[in-house]
Amino acid sequence: MNSLSVNGLSVNGLSVNGLSVNGLSVNGLATSTFVSWFEANAPAHDEVMRYLVRCAVPAGEVRTYTSSTTGLTYAWQGGLGVAPAWAQGTPATVAEQQVVSACLAAHVNTYGYHIPISITGLKGNAQPLSFSKDEDRAYVIREACFFGNLFTGEGIYAANDQSEMAEYLSSPRRCGWSHQQSGLDPACPAIVRAGTCAQLGCKQSKNSPYYSECTYNGITYRPLTTRIRNTDIYVCGDGVCQVTESCGTGMAMDNCMDCGPCSQP
Numbered sequence: 001m002n003s004l005s006v007n008g009l010s011v012n013g014l015s016v017n018g019l020s021v022n023g024l025s026v027n028g029l030a031t032s033t034f035v036s037w038f039e040a041n042a043p044a045h046d047e048v049m050r051y052l053v054r055c056a057v058p059a060g061e062v063r064t065y066t067s068s069t070t071g072l073t074y075a076w077q078g079g080l081g082v083a084p085a086w087a088q089g090t091p092a093t094v095a096e097q098q099v100v101s102a103c104l105a106a107h108v109n110t111y112g113y114h115i116p117i118s119i120t121g122l123k124g125n126a127q128p129l130s131f132s133k134d135e136d137r138a139y140v141i142r143e144a145c146f147f148g149n150l151f152t153g154e155g156i157y158a159a160n161d162q163s164e165m166a167e168y169l170s171s172p173r174r175c176g177w178s179h180q181q182s183g184l185d186p187a188c189p190a191i192v193r194a195g196t197c198a199q200l201g202c203k204q205s206k207n208s209p210y211y212s213e214c215t216y217n218g219i220t221y222r223p224l225t226t227r228i229r230n231t232d233i234y235v236c237g238d239g240v241c242q243v244t245e246s247c248g249t250g251m252a253m254d255n256c257m258d259c260g261p262c263s264q265p
Contacts (some may be wrong), residue, residue, distance in 0.1 A: 055103035096124030147221035
């Protein structure tokens with residue numbers, strides 16, 4: 001068991017509007033509330049459920065649902081298990097709502113380019129996500145802390161876990177470690193930038209790589225903290241045009257000489 005996962009949730013998938021907090025057990029997926037929510041937009045909600053179950057349900061468990069409309073059966077694999085009570089059918093606590101929301105935000109993908117990430121923090125039951133020594137050695141870039149509550153409409157937030165990223169650097173994880181300290185990034189419109197984890201006064205658990213709580217707008221949240229590998233940070237000027245870089249003649253990720261000059265209209 002460790003805290004590794006792979007990002008891939010689309011920005012538009014960062015929504016649980018209409019999804020009940022009353023249990024994510026097998027029986028819970030048979031309720032009229034869940035059926036109405038899922039059938040309203042099955043393709044989009046299938047993606048949400050794929051990451052929701054990965055976040056909330058422990059590894060080794062599966063949640064399935066068969067549509068009475070189409071006859072299709074959907075199967076979603078558990079993974080991190082940050083909401084163990086909700087996963088077994090108990091209404092989600094506020095802490096579970098918060099960590100599930102943070103976990104979904106941590107999986108957002110803006111470039112259609114999936115990379116592994118390390119997610120650490122406290123689960124809804126205050127038990128820490130475990131991580132291996134190999135993971136600790138490989139995932140050395142402190143990226144961001146994510147927090148908020150999508151279930152209550154309080155929104156979702158991300159803060160850099162270090163100073164803002166230099167303009168010549170970029171990463172497929174644009175919604176994580178960012179060039180922006182505050183406000184909205186057009187590439188991550190559902191996530192509000194909230195400065196840095198340190199500026200927020202997020203409390204870091206002793207001898208651990210994660211924060212136990214962050215307070216924003218007067219509300220204290222249980223956050224999740226992400227880290228990535230050195231190889232997933234790209235440098236404009238290294239001669240390689242990366243998926244995160246745009247054409248130009250400069251040394252910034254959106255005006256990068258590696259991609260060549262932009263063609264004239």
